[in-house]
Amino acid sequence: MTRSNRILTFLFLLGLALFVWWGDKHSDQFVFLWRVLNFGAIYALAAVGYTVINGITGQFSLGPHGFMLLGGYLTTLFMLPMHQKKVVWLFTPLSWPFNQFTLPYSGFILALIAGGILAVLASLVVGIPALRALRGDYLAIATFGFGEILYVLACNFMGLTNGAMGVKGIPRYTNLAWSVGALAVLTYAAVRLKNSSYGRALRAIREDELAAESMGINVFRHKLLAFMFSAFCAGVAGGLMATLIGTITPDLFRFFMTFYLLMIIVLGGLGSISGAVVAGFIFAAIFEALRFVDTAVVPGMRMVVFAVLLILVMLFFRRGLFGREEFTWDWLWHGAKRAWRWAWAKMS
Amino acid sequence: MGENELILSLQSLTMKFGGLVAVRDFSMDIRYGELVGLIGPNGAGKTTIFNMITGHYPPTEGQVIFAGRDITGLPPWQVVRLGIARTFQNIRLCREMTALENVLISFHPRLRSSVFAAILPSPRYIREERRMRERGMELLSAVGLEKWANFRAGALPYGLQRRVEIARALATQPKLLLLDEPAAGMNPQEAQDLMGFIRHIRETFNLTVFLIEHVMQVVMGICPRIRVIDFGVSIAEGTPEEIRNNPKVIEAYLGEEALRA
Numbered sequence: 026m027t028r029s030n031r032i033l034t035f036l037f038l039l040g041l042a043l044f045v046w047w048g049d050k051h052s053d054q055f056v057f058l059w060r061v062l063n064f065g066a067i068y069a070l071a072a073v074g075y076t077v078i079n080g081i082t083g084q085f086s087l088g089p090h091g092f093m094l095l096g097g098y099l100t101t102l103f104m105l106p107m108h109q110k111k112v113v114w115l116f117t118p119l120s121w122p123f124n125q126f127t128l129p130y131s132g133f134i135l136a137l138i139a140g141g142i143l144a145v146l147a148s149l150v151v152g153i154p155a156l157r158a159l160r161g162d163y164l165a166i167a168t169f170g171f172g173e174i175l176y177v178l179a180c181n182f183m184g185l186t187n188g189a190m191g192v193k194g195i196p197r198y199t200n201l202a203w204s205v206g207a208l209a210v211l212t213y214a215a216v217r218l219k220n221s222s223y224g225r226a227l228r229a230i231r232e233d234e235l236a237a238e239s240m241g242i243n244v245f246r247h248k249l250l251a252f253m254f255s256a257f258c259a260g261v262a263g264g265l266m267a268t269l270i271g272t273i274t275p276d277l278f279r280f281f282m283t284f285y286l287l288m289i290i291v292l293g294g295l296g297s298i299s300g301a302v303v304a305g306f307i308f309a310a311i312f313e314a315l316r317f318v319d320t321a322v323v324p325g326m327r328m329v330v331f332a333v334l335l336i337l338v339m340l341f342f343r344r345g346l347f348g349r350e351e352f353t354w355d356w357l358w359h360g361a362k363r364a365w366r367w368a369w370a371k372m373s
Numbered sequence: 374m375g376e377n378e379l380i381l382s383l384q385s386l387t388m389k390f391g392g393l394v395a396v397r398d399f400s401m402d403i404r405y406g407e408l409v410g411l412i413g414p415n416g417a418g419k420t421t422i423f424n425m426i427t428g429h430y431p432p433t434e435g436q437v438i439f440a441g442r443d444i445t446g447l448p449p450w451q452v453v454r455l456g457i458a459r460t461f462q463n464i465r466l467c468r469e470m471t472a473l474e475n476v477l478i479s480f481h482p483r484l485r486s487s488v489f490a491a492i493l494p495s496p497r498y499i500r501e502e503r504r505m506r507e508r509g510m511e512l513l514s515a516v517g518l519e520k521w522a523n524f525r526a527g528a529l530p531y532g533l534q535r536r537v538e539i540a541r542a543l544a545t546q547p548k549l550l551l552l553d554e555p556a557a558g559m560n561p562q563e564a565q566d567l568m569g570f571i572r573h574i575r576e577t578f579n580l581t582v583f584l585i586e587h588v589m590q591v592v593m594g595i596c597p598r599i600r601v602i603d604f605g606v607s608i609a610e611g612t613p614e615e616i617r618n619n620p621k622v623i624e625a626y627l628g629e630e631a632l633r634a
Contacts, residue, residue, distance in 0.1 A: 214492050221491035222481045222502060225470070229478045232467035239427065239465075241453035241482035241545055250488060349469070 030354045041209070045201040052200065059201070060269075061313045062306070066204035067265050069305025072289040073208070073215050073298055074258025079287075080296030080349075081219055082251040083231030085161060087283050088151065088168035089259040091175040094278035095147055096140030096260030097267040098179065098186055101195050103128045103136035104268060109194040117183035133198050137207070137264045144260025145253045147175075152252045157245050160234075172280060179275035191274030199269035207265060208302070211258050215298050216351070218254065227251050231296070285312075288335055294345030299352035304345070379438070380405045380549055380581050381426070381457075386435035388421050388605075395421045396605040399435070403549075408575060408582045410596030412589060412616075414625055418605040419585045420462060423551050427459050428452040440548065454482055458547035460538045462554045462585075468527025472518060472537045475526050476509045479544035509544065515577060516540045516570070532563050536570070543578060550575075552584040556591045564588070568595045589626070593617070601625065 052059040071089055078086050102123045110119055110127065118124065128136055155167040179186045186192070218224050226247050229237040238244050267273040289308045293300025311334065315327035338345070350356065381403040388396040396418040403409055413419050424430040426437055428449040436445045444452055458479075467475055484491075484505075486498040494502075513519045516536050521529060526537055535555060542550060555571065556564035572595055575582050586592040592599060593613040601609040601616060603625040609616060616622055 217492045217494060218488070221488075221494065221498070222477065222484050222505065223488050223491050225474055225478055226481045228470060228474075229467045232469055233465050235429070236461070236465040236467065237478065238449045239429075239453060239459055239461075240479045240541060241450050242478065243450050243482070 033354050038209075041205065045205050049200045049202055057313070061309050062201060063199060063204045063269050064266075064313070065306035065309035066201070066208045067199075067262050067269065068285065068289060068309050069302045070204070070208045070211060070265070071259050071262035072286050072293070072301040072305045073212050074255035074262075075286045076290040076293070076296060076298060076301045077215055077218065077227075077258075078248075078251045078255040080290055080294075080301075081224065081231060082227045082248060084156065084248055084251065085165040086168040086252065086255070087165045087280075087287075088148075088172050089255065089286050090278045090280060090282035091168075091172035092144035092147060092256040092259035093263030093266065093282060094172075094175050094179060094275070095144045096137075096263030097273050097278060098263075099140040099143045099260075100136045100264030101192055101267050101273050102185065103139060104133060104198065105192065105195055113187055113192050113194065114184075117187075120184035123185070130196075130198060133203070133268075137203075137261050140264035141257040141260035144256040144263070147171075148252050148256035149249070152249050156248045156252060169280070169283075172283065176275050176279060179278075186275065189275060191272055191277075193272040195268055195271050195273065197268060197271045199265045204265050204269070207261055211261070212298060212302055215254070215258075219298060219351075223247070223250065228296075288331070290345075292335060292338055292345055294347035294349060296349040297345065297347035297351060300345055300347030300350075303347070303352075378405055379403065380407075380440055381583070382436075382438040383422070383426070384436045384438065386422065386425050386432045386437070388418070388425055388430060389433045394605055396425070396602075399602070399605075399607055401600060401607075403581060403583060406579075406581055407598065408572075408596055409584070410592035410599040411583065411585045411602065412587060412592055412599060413602040415587060417602045417625075419587070419602065420553055421605075422602075423459060423553055423585065426452075426551065427457060450482070453545050453547075456546070456548035457551065458542035458545045458549075459551040460535070460542050460553055460555060462557055464531075464534050464538050466526040466534055466538055466541070468525070470526060471523050472526050472529065472540075473506070473509050473513065473522040475537055475541050476512055476544045477505055479541050480505045480508065482545075512540055512544055516543070516574065531558060532567070535559075535567065539570075539574065543574065547580065549581045549583065552582065554585050554587065556586060556588060561590075564591050565594075571595065589617075 048059060048062065071093060075089050078084050105127060107127050110124065151168060151171040155164055159167055180189050226237065226242050229242060230244055230247060234244055263278065285308065289304045290301050292308065293304030311331065312327070315330055318327040318330055319325065379402050383399060383401045386396055386399045387394065399422060411419050411422065421430065425432045428447050428451070431446045436443055439455060439457060444455060467478065484501060486495060486501055490498045510519060510522060513522050516539065518533065518536055518540060521533060526534060529537065552571065556567050559567060568591060571582060571584070574580065584592065584596070597612060599611065599613060599616045600607065601622050608621045608625060609619045611619070
């Protein structure tokens, strides 16, 4: 990284921080836009993790909705106020130890990290058998089954989840500072991971597993590493989503959530972290903008419109918006130079 | 290590795929520093023998002893770390990665920093990464590829891809290098150059080389000792001269007709 790029990055982060501060302060004036940006950041966060396992390592997982569910429920159980806990769990009492305590706002970060760690533990439970033996479609089916198991468990473990009735009255702590902050930190981690020696090993596994193994890479352990990273991102994203919406039900994290994320990472370009971030925000924006289609035509119609949009993107940008490339200042600079030359040639 | 000590000892290796016996009762000893060729017609089981050595196929019967240690049934990534590197018949590079990155992959198993240190990145990781890149460039220079370091491996000409693959194998710091038909798909001139190259790296890196070839002329030029197999069974061993005149070998390669004529 050259010095001018460093300065640009610093200015960008400064501008982002100012925007986040300003946006949170005036959120009541732009409620709709503010929500879209929050959702965008949360989708982008889950998508960044998802592209590490699906795009960079090339292991087709269909499990992120399960990890988001775990993160969402654990964060809820940590943050829900005591009086709300008494109101919600009417039929079945809330299980120990969550009926004993609740965390104040200052413990929010701990609750989010705990949600991520729970997701990582779950990723070990499913990943150790599945990643050792399965790849491709078979891995996809196994991880998909894992997500469905969690859904059924969430519907039936009344003492922890209040079943299909869900939990309401979750304090809405998530704002741009939290969602964009978490996105920035974990995106930095993902980019560093991708560009490090570990990332090279992951990319080698995607390109030729047999060759990677023949060069001494412990393929199973590296797949597990990518899987754990993606689970952590999804767990944190789930916690943020629950505390953004204020209610949580098992239906919030059904398979469609993984489907959204899959669309985002394909749209952004499989394996591109910046692509996942940009596509996450684009997805949230279009998704909310198309909400009128659901109310005006048939519920669920906006997914049809979205699928058509995705097909168009695939027809014209075969490898997604970014391909496997990443956003860099040099990339922007070259693009701007080319656009300028093109415009200049047109004018003269 | 004495001149006559064995680096690799294959003891009655047999590989069965269901009812098909791909290799039957194959035994062979290789001493430190040797350059040995394994030849045979297509489908004779040459690659299967390599796969049994490197752990890609656990042999149905028999043992692989490497430097005095039984390595039968170890997974490939452990076998490499003990010092056996290989290349593949159909070049298996990470095509989307650069030539240098391909070599760096081989250094990864010896990285000491944890994944957290790599993400931060810690000063030690930065030092290790810089050192890896330096050594990667040194290695590419040693095989004459420094100009191509930042080219996408898949975009390189075929002959250079083969050299990148060999460089990548060398980066694992092997004692024994297994080359699976390194001259496949090359014209006679390229094949000749490659044999010179193999002789060169063997001396530079102090290697033992075991190579498969099915074009006899190629292997005759550089291997003082050659083993021939056909239909999974060993049929001859000796110097190129002995092999060339061995009736069994001629029969295997040219058919019985050739002998009668």
